[in-house]
Amino acid sequence: MENIKISRAAIEDMETIQQIGRQTFFETFAESNTEADMKKYLDGHFSQEQLSTEVNHPDSRFYIAWEDQSPIGYLKVNTGQAQTELQDENSLEIERIYVLSAYHGKKVGQLLYEKALEVARLLKKSSIWLGVWEENLRAIKFYTRNGFVAFDQHIFKMGDDEQIDIMMKKRL
Structure with missing residues (x-):
């Protein structure tokens, strides 16, 4: 989509990140989780305090x-101590690629993924890794199509529910 622009976010963009994060997470996972677990997760992980720290x-x-002046998705990548699990100095973690459901299938996720690749190469990383919920088949297919392979799994706490994330990695 030629109208899509990607820009680096700053603290001034925190409310935009919060709004997109809450909406996309809810759109993607509310149907598969209890209302209580969803509320607990959204309140904890998308609070102003938490996002400000991130x-x-x-x-x-x-x-x-x-898309023009409307935010439609975001990417969060981590290196060093910000990585949620591996903390491999030679790797970049994609922690989030969140796209509003109205834009699924319109290559927005691919553009955000390509931005992650660009950042990894700029930082001279040798691999990219991520965790994806084992039941999020759409995302698993997306990452597999982009050359990621499963290498492990970990527990993802969704409210009070422990779920399995497949950890996937791509060598650069």
């Missing part, structure tokens, strides 16, 4: 996808 972390970067 946006200000020196080893994390956020990028927002815009």
Whole structure:
């Protein structure tokens, strides 16, 4: 989509990140989780305090996808100590690629993924890794199509529910 622009986010963009994050997470996972678990997760992970900490972390970067003046998705990548699990100095973690459901199938996720690749290459990383819920078949297919392979799994806490994330990695 030629109208899509991706820009690096700053603390001034925190409310935009919060709005997109809450909406896309709800759109994607509410149907598969209890209302209580969803509320607990959204309140904890998308609070202003939590997002402020994340946006200000020196080893994390956020990028927002815009269609004209409307935010339609975002990317969060981590290096060093900001990585949620591996903390491999030679790797970049894609923690989030979130796209509003109205834009699924319109290559916005692919553009955000390509931004992650660009950042990884700029930072001279040898691999990219991520965790994806085992039941999110759409995302697993997307990452597999982009050359990722499963290498492990971990527990993802969704409210009070422990779920399995497949960890996937791509060598650069």
